[in-house]
Amino acid sequence: MNEDDILYVLALQHVANVGDVGAKKLIAHCGSAQAVFNEKKHVLAKIDGIGKVRLNDLGLAIHLKAAEEELRFIKNNHIECLYFEADNYPEKLKHCIDGPILLFQSGNVQLESQRIISIVGTRKITTSGIAFCEKLVEELSPFNPVIVSGFAYGTDITAHKAAIKNKLQTVGCLAHGLNQIYPKAHKKYVHEVDNHGGFLTDFWSTAVFDRNNFLKRNRIIAGLSSATIVIESAARGGSLVTADIANSYNRDVFAVPGRPTDSLSIGCNNLIKQQKAQLLSTPFDVAYMLNWELETEQKSIQKQLFVELDTQEQIIFNFLKTSDKQLLDTIAINCNLPIFKTASLLLNMELKGVVRPLPGKVFELI
Template sequence: MSAEELQYVLALQHIPNLGDTLAKKLIRHFGSAKNVLQQKKQTLLKIDGIGVSRLKDFFDASHLKAAEQELKFIEKNNIETLYFKDENYPEKLKHCIDGPILLFQRGNINLKDQKIISVVGTRKITQSGVAFCEKFIEELSPLNPVIVSGFAYGVDITAHKAAIANNLQTLGCLAHGLDQIYPKVHHKYVASVEENGGFFTDFWSSDNFDRNNFLKRNRIIAGLSEATVVIESAEKGGSLVTADIANSYNREVFAVPGRPSDKLSKGCNDLIKLQKAHLLNSAADLVYMLNWQPDELAKSVQKQLFIELDEEENNVLDFLQKEGKAQLDSIAINCNFPSYKTAGILINMELKGVVRPLPGKLFELI
């Protein structure tokens, strides 16, 4: 796609109240975004779904000016754009009626002929939820799936880290432009995600961060994959919205059951009860339901017993083997490292699947 056409696509994306569904309809009808914006009002009104109210700001010159600025940001930061009509646009997302007309990408992403699943859930994940998520993704690793999530707290970041620990490609779908990262504390994981996959968003760098963006982002999480897995959810939450969207796309949904008394199992139990999700006890359940050749799991290479650690990481490992769990400051003092250096060592060990963080700046071996 030429820079000129990209600017016109961006301009269409910038028009309020138009939406991706109608924008794609117009582009298909008139052949290009440029042709759409060069039509007369009376011609556009003949298209089903286009009323006078939708054309109120349609011809405002500010859309092309804003598009020009965003195009400069895209080119300056080497951001790849994925247009819904192009071959490199995610295949499964092409079949979603409200999929974005344009996606922005950063990282090393390859979705061609890949098994793709989305893993979502509460931001207040429990230790049993962490353990299930890590084991689930480890069990799936012989099938080399792409793990998609939202790069948020809780289940999201747990899934991304588990994917990296198992050398799997992982994708973070962001609820904001590629000029920022939310939450800021997850900046430390950005490089690792981009090395093992990357980020998708349909938000501009000029878009103000808004929590309502998460709902719009969820359609991309659901649309990219052939199945969505919900690991822990309260009675209400964004992950349940993602599950509903996945169902609307006729994709499979799985939920991890829990005790009726557990608040963070209520959402999952309800999905199963209302037959909106398959019950998920292990990776084998998903492999069976998706017909992912379960015999491939039997051919899995036994998990590596000894993960390669450097001298400093081995010092921390030895200390935690004695203590079981310890606070960051205690680890730093006993291993004779500055706190800032200890934090970096622990992040590397976390990404290698050796340690996990606990509340109160505690760390323990996995």
């Protein structure tokens, strides 16, 4: 897009009551944002779902003036604009009816042909929640996913930091313009996130900071990803809104179960109980449901002679060699290993081309 194109898209964004859905209808009818401003109002009002009310102040000069000021900010700060019909716009978000007509990006976000998951949850994440989130990202790292979250306290920042630690790309979706960072305590992470991905928002630099912005931001978190994972949540919370939005987009949702008496497990347990989310107990659940395959050459010929296994991996290998396909739990019991440790060992063995996962947490030798 050239500067004139961006200018008129910004101006259309600035018109009250039009919104992203309405703006897309107007652009589809007229061919471009500039053509919308050149078209007569009575013609636009006849478009299905538009009407006169939405167009009351379309012709006001204030929209182009505001757009010129925002475009100046964009240029001065080297911000990239992602238009919903352009090739650089996130592919999965293109399929969301209420996806922003224009996104603003900083950093070095690369989402093309990538495996993308969103990780969300409470801002008051527990120690066990942190440990699960970190382990989840670590064990999914061989699949090289992009980790998306909201850069807020608790689960969000835990997910971003875990991605950086495992050298994965991470994207922070902001509920404000790129001229500020909230919470301020997270300014120390901005440079690292920019170096390992970056930030996305559809809010202008002039946007008034408001709690409702977080709910609007959540549609981007859900829309960017193939799946949304809820780590911990109370009975109500923004992460549950994100899960609902992801469901409305027909995306996979996973929730980590917890004890019924734990207040921060209520939301996740309810998602599972209401069949709004799949139960997540190991990273294999995510990889299997999303049909991810490891980008390694699977060699089956005399693998035991050419692959180096540690002592515990060899125990699992010997058991599967004599017992064919087995459940994760059965492998753990017969090999006298904890389930979480067995899951980790099986992932390592999968990376080495020794085993492969099957539906229902079943594994077999290759």
